[in-house]
Amino acid sequence: MREVTPKKIREMKGREKITMITAYDYPSALLADKAGIDIVFVGDSLGMVVYGEPNTLNVSMEQMVFHTRAVAKAVKRALVLADMPFGSYEVSVEEGVKNAIRLIQAGADAVKIEGGADHEKLVRKLVRMGIPVMGHTGLTPQRYLRLGGYRIMGETEEEIEEILKDAKALERAGAFAVVIEFTLADVAKLVTEEVSIPTIGIGSGPWVDGQVLVWHDLLGIYENSPPFAKRYANLGEIILKALQSYNREVKAGEFPGREHYWEFLDKDDFRRKAQKARERLEEK
Numbered sequence: 001m002r003e004v005t006p007k008k009i010r011e012m013k014g015r016e017k018i019t020m021i022t023a024y025d026y027p028s029a030l031l032a033d034k035a036g037i038d039i040v041f042v043g044d045s046l047g048m049v050v051y052g053e054p055n056t057l058n059v060s061m062e063q064m065v066f067h068t069r070a071v072a073k074a075v076k077r078a079l080v081l082a083d084m085p086f087g088s089y090e091v092s093v094e095e096g097v098k099n100a101i102r103l104i105q106a107g108a109d110a111v112k113i114e115g116g117a118d119h120e121k122l123v124r125k126l127v128r129m130g131i132p133v134m135g136h137t138g139l140t141p142q143r144y145l146r147l148g149g150y151r152i153m154g155e156t157e158e159e160i161e162e163i164l165k166d167a168k169a170l171e172r173a174g175a176f177a178v179v180i181e182f183t184l185a186d187v188a189k190l191v192t193e194e195v196s197i198p199t200i201g202i203g204s205g206p207w208v209d210g211q212v213l214v215w216h217d218l219l220g221i222y223e224n225s226p227p228f229a230k231r232y233a234n235l236g237e238i239i240l241k242a243l244q245s246y247n248r249e250v251k252a253g254e255f256p257g258r259e260h261y262w263e264f265l266d267k268d269d270f271r272r273k274a275q276k277a278r279e280r281l282e283e284k
């Protein structure tokens with residue numbers, strides 16, 4: 001059992017801000033855990049930032065299982081959360097349960113689903129079975145086609161109603177937290193005040209119980225980051241410089257340098273052995 005549990009996350013509401021970051025592989029997850037971040041999250045955003053897709057709709061359970069396994073191997077302290085990908089829980093409660101179990105068996109401590117009110121039965125069932133669930137409302141990227149792209153949510157009373165309805169359904173069904181993605185900050189504040197479970201915002205302002213960002217956005221290694229993401233480093237530039245140096249040094253004959261290879265000190269010894277080796281080859 002890892003140190004950060006769903007119960008601890010719940011208890012942080014109103015006391016301490018919750019931090020969450022996506023990670024999709026072993027070395028990234030090691031660093032996220034070492035940094036003291038509370039929740040290391042295998043998001044279905046991996047379809048875009050790792051696999052180069054234009055949206056998250058083609059992410060498979062297999063991809064989520066493999067990346068969750070790599071992340072889970074690295075994390076000792078943080079809560080490991082895995083996204084349920086598009087198509088893995090909508091068709092039936094049974095299928096949702098089966099797929100949630102696969103993510104838990106890959107090493108996740110909890111799963112996240114998009115929506116709330118539409119999945120109350122699934123959330124209740126998972127929680128009763130012992131699988132902690134995080135919900136997700138506001139901009140839910142799995143509705144990309146219907147929304148016609150990614151845009152801010154909560155401008156109309158209908159959207160505000162829908163977001164509140166999701167959050168309350170999730171609270172009722174036993175979810176331990178809810179992501180509020182890309183809503184007007186006032187809407188996220190309202191939800192945060194209206195539900196007893198923590199709200200974790202992304203692009204939804206400061207009046208929430210925690211924040212989540214995508215790894216590649218935070219580190220500057222993705223070209224199409226959303227406008228609300230803060231770039232804490234420009235690793236893209238650093239990586240590019242390193243790769244250009246490698247390319248230049250090999251072409252110039254500068255790499256490998258003397259410290260990067262091993263040679264026979266006694267060249268006569270080498271000539272004898274090489275001669276013997278050639279002779280043995282010819283005998284065959």
Ligand SMILES: Nc1nc(=O)c2c([nH]1)NC[C@@H]1CN(c3ccc(C(=O)N[C@@H](CCC(=O)O)C(=O)O)cc3)CN21
Nearest residue numbers: 045048049141149150151152182214217222225226227
């Ligand atoms: N790298 C990355 N970071 C994210 O935060 C993220 C993903 N990917 N993929 C899944 C969702 C999608 N998200 C997004 C992505 C883009 C915008 C965005 O750029 N909005 C633009 C308009 C884009 C358009 O014209 O369609 C804006 O200015 O509001 C917002 C949220 C947030 N999530």
Ligand SMILES: CC(C)C(=O)C(=O)O
Nearest residue numbers: 022043044045083179
């Ligand atoms: C944007 C976050 C909340 C997410 O669901 C993801 O990274 O997949």
Ligand SMILES: [Mg+2]
Nearest residue numbers: 043044045083
């Ligand atoms: Mg997601």
